[in-house]
Amino acid sequence: MRADDFLHPTDAGLYCPPGDFFIDPVRPVPRALITHGHGDHARSGHGAVMATRETLEIMAIRYGEDFTAARQPADGPVRVGDVEVSFHPAGHILGSAQIRLACAGGPVITVSGDYCRTPNPVCAPWEPVPCDIFVTEATFGLPVFKHPNPAAETQKLLASMAEFPGRPHLVGAYALGKAQRVIALLRQAGYDAPIHLHGSAQRLSEYHVAEGIPLGDLRPATTPKQIEGQVVIAPPSAFASPWVQRFRDPVICFASGWMAVRARARQRGVELPLVISDHVDWPQLTQTLSELRPQEVWVTHGAEEALVRWCELNQLRARPLRLVGYEDEEE
Template sequence: MSALVVPSAAGLYCPAGDFHIDPIKKVPRAVITHAHADHARPGMGQYWAARPGEGLLKIRLGRDAPLSSLDYGERLQLGAATISLHPAGHVLGSAQVRIEVADEVWVVSGDYKRCPDPSCAPFEPVPCDTFVTEASFARPNFRWQPPAVVVREIFDWWRQCQAEDRTAVLFCYALGKAQRLLAELATLTNETVLLHAAMTPLVKAYRQAGVPMLPTEPVGDRPRGTSFAGRLVLAPPGAGGTPWMRRFAPYSTALASGWMQLQGTPRRAAYERGFVLSDHSDWPGLIRSIEETGARQVLVMHGRSEALVGYLRERGIAASAFAPETEIATAPLRAAKPEAQA
């Protein structure tokens, strides 16, 4: 079995096609799985990405970035490799990269989830010989409740804040989680939600892509003494504990993240409430996705690989940790990622 993707100092590299996937250094040709900052970086010679995420990537990379958009499933020849992009279910425009060379097929998953999400296309199992999977939550104890259950918990917390004349400040990642929450909550209410400035252009990009969401307004610079009692405010985790928060007092805080499943952690203790809602697959979702590819070989990256590799080997699948140089180079970034993007 030939290696269609190998580690390099710039990230995952496909020698047959002479391109990188989500590179961390400037390269001539980059295939991007999605618009999160640790996957899409400016400065590449040419980009290819899935068309639904084009608006987000223009915000991330700049309007003049040399970006070519592909429809899901559209085939592109790069050198000796034929590539196509397929829905990953992570955020709007997220994609798995299918690479075919001769009679060998590899799929690099990027980040993905299996829970239903009204803000992006659902994950599509892609048959392959080798599947490169993420492992953000690759431990058996990570198992998500149905999203509708969690969204109802969030809505009830918001209603409790309204009854107590408090502002409900919900921290969540600005790209993906915020828009998903706005889409999920639209099944329960039509009330206007207030947004931190970092979220406004990203929410606009989702609207332009046709994703239905609750109406929103920027928090903006409102007159001193403005009451936010009973309002729901979405903000990135970095806004917590800053002077920006003073205007909302009295308020209640919560974080929406898969890491909220872990009890007794400093991350959870920093918020009054924690809602377990992740844009990554839980343990059953990882196993299901791997099995549905029919892959004979599985390479595991981005997270704790030991449990997943051991489980797959017990079931006769050739599995191993795939720790490219990108994981070493971005270790500080990934250490900060779980609270923000999970």
């Protein structure tokens, strides 16, 4: 079986004919396999959804219990049509997974979704999945992106709070995954004061706690008079709303891999950029491909051409998929 007969891009997303399913489709389809709960990968309205238990529960929190007509937790290898499907940790956010596909007479394909090899205290670590074809993201697929140690970035936040004890530090962090990771990093660094959350991050953080991830004293960010700690975490979109005006002289922070680009920090009015990413950077990306050595690499979500060129220079066959409809939700 040719690879394109097994899995190929369509307007709705990657489609697998032998299993008659889509992976991370961008519009409603009869059957979807979902890598993780971010909205550019996990959408509502599908007829049936297979994902990890955590991703299914996160989708229910975000979209309501009726987000799909039928749901199936991924539990060990299962057959979907003529395809053996298994889910493996991606290290991106809670519940994130790489999806391995195997079919008689065809190549073994791993669709990585979004993944990260830097240890993340709020999710299972990435694991290598041997395959013939590796479908990789390239969100930070340029040599300029070399992310620093998240613990060192956390120390920058703690140092700023010590320098400006009277100013609240408003940390822009995506409500699913990044917010909880920033909280966990602060707790690991010894910060045990209350951390206040914008409403969009509160229920998802409570879910992480229910899953056994210790996040310490979390409180709603309602009015400044009720703020007992210096840290307030909110999605970046909140900083463009009247919500931010309730805080007097805040230090505006933003936790994202994109904060390595100084122009983006300036455009957002960020005083304290924190380069904390849940994606592989360039060294991790190329290390992964060097270690897996698949027969072919399919590249999507980002700087596709640069990574394809690197593959060619390193004797790896590669092609860009040019899928549409995917964006980094941190933006």
